[in-house]
Amino acid sequence: MKALTCHAFKPYKEHAVEDVDAPAISPGHVRIEIHAAGINFPDLLMVEGKYQMKPPFPFIAGAECAGVITELGEGVKTRKIGERVLCVVPIGAFAEQVVAPEMTCFPLSQNMSFAEGAALTITYGTALHALDQRANLQAGEKLLVLGAAGGVGLAAIELGKAMGAEIIAAASSEEKCAAAKARGAKHGINYAQDDLKSRAKELSGGGVDVVFDPVGDKFAEPAIRALGWGGRFLVIGFAGGEIPKIPLNLTLLKSADIRGVFWGAWTMRDPKTHFANMAKLMEFFEQGKIKPQISNSYPLQDFSAAFDELAERRAIGKVVLTMR
Numbered sequence: 001m002k003a004l005t006c007h008a009f010k011p012y013k014e015h016a017v018e019d020v021d022a023p024a025i026s027p028g029h030v031r032i033e034i035h036a037a038g039i040n041f042p043d044l045l046m047v048e049g050k051y052q053m054k055p056p057f058p059f060i061a062g063a064e065c066a067g068v069i070t071e072l073g074e075g076v077k078t079r080k081i082g083e084r085v086l087c088v089v090p091i092g093a094f095a096e097q098v099v100a101p102e103m104t105c106f107p108l109s110q111n112m113s114f115a116e117g118a119a120l121t122i123t124y125g126t127a128l129h130a131l132d133q134r135a136n137l138q139a140g141e142k143l144l145v146l147g148a149a150g151g152v153g154l155a156a157i158e159l160g161k162a163m164g165a166e167i168i169a170a171a172s173s174e175e176k177c178a179a180a181k182a183r184g185a186k187h188g189i190n191y192a193q194d195d196l197k198s199r200a201k202e203l204s205g206g207g208v209d210v211v212f213d214p215v216g217d218k219f220a221e222p223a224i225r226a227l228g229w230g231g232r233f234l235v236i237g238f239a240g241g242e243i244p245k246i247p248l249n250l251t252l253l254k255s256a257d258i259r260g261v262f263w264g265a266w267t268m269r270d271p272k273t274h275f276a277n278m279a280k281l282m283e284f285f286e287q288g289k290i291k292p293q294i295s296n297s298y299p300l301q302d303f304s305a306a307f308d309e310l311a312e313r314r315a316i317g318k319v320v321l322t323m324r
Helices: 041-047 114-118 121-134 151-162 174-182 196-204 217-225 249-254 263-269 271-286 300-311
Strands: 002-006 016-019 029-039 064-072 084-088 097-101 105-107 142-145 166-171 187-190 208-213 227-235 257-260 294-299 318-322
Touching: 002 300, 016 300, 029 084, 029 114, 029 121, 029 300, 041 300, 064 097, 064 114, 084 114, 084 121, 105 271, 114 294, 114 318, 121 151, 121 208, 121 227, 121 263, 121 271, 142 151, 142 196, 151 166, 151 174, 151 208, 151 271, 166 174, 166 196, 174 187, 187 196, 196 208, 196 217, 208 217, 217 227, 217 249, 227 249, 263 271, 294 300, 300 318
Parallel strands: 142 166, 142 208, 166 187, 208 227, 227 257, 294 318
Antiparallel strands: 002 016, 029 064, 029 097, 029 318, 064 084, 084 105
8 A cells, every 4th residue: 555654753744655554453443435634733843843742653644534444353342344433543644544543533524525634633733722621612602713814723613603602713714714713703903013912901891701723833822812811722833833831820810721632642532422413413414504615635755745734734624534
């Protein structure tokens, strides 16, 4: 099979798709013929050795995919051959096949394309866990979303709207703000031009209730300063580059919380709620409340161009690799 295989940590442009042996099936696992795989910012970090998880070499990159089950390992009870599924794995998704534990798979709606399925699990799963279990977002609250035109940002906007919040989208261009408004944001802030803190406080009438921040860097502190009394700041990631150092007096003065969101680790600790969240996401999709936006799809062989789109902040929505 063809796979994006990493033999050493190096710039992503120096990696290559190559022919490798298909993984062997094992008890409790299923073999999936992958049709599409979603690219996430941690994938770029991992192949360059900049992510907290550093797999032994050689490894196949990629963490989420959608495809069809073609083989069942011994003891598998919840999945069946021919079933369309979503799957999240630590590594191995940027390939034509993957072998994964049956409990990491979730049925894919017949109304959802493989590309949409590959764009759903990590971004929407992270956003729903963040807004529901971590922030306890309530109807009528003001939600500020940074990086609003990225995959996880758009997911947070759609889910926040579905939960009854008023959304303020912050992004780096007018085009990205427009994309966020098209998905349900009431207001947009172009933080390449506008002052994030003052504009967010103005639009929210004094301060937002929740900040959803997958960007970090220089935008985190002004976003915290835009919180109102009792606000919650959600740490999603650091796509902006630097991990910010926050003056803790800001949380004291606002009686505010900083809450970390480590979705991957949480799914292992609370699989029951994770599967309930996935069922809710499928329900929202069937109701038309969410629809994963595909920025662009690239054949697996063109992974470098796909990574470029993400690394250069050109993506509006999710970038996807296709295997078929």
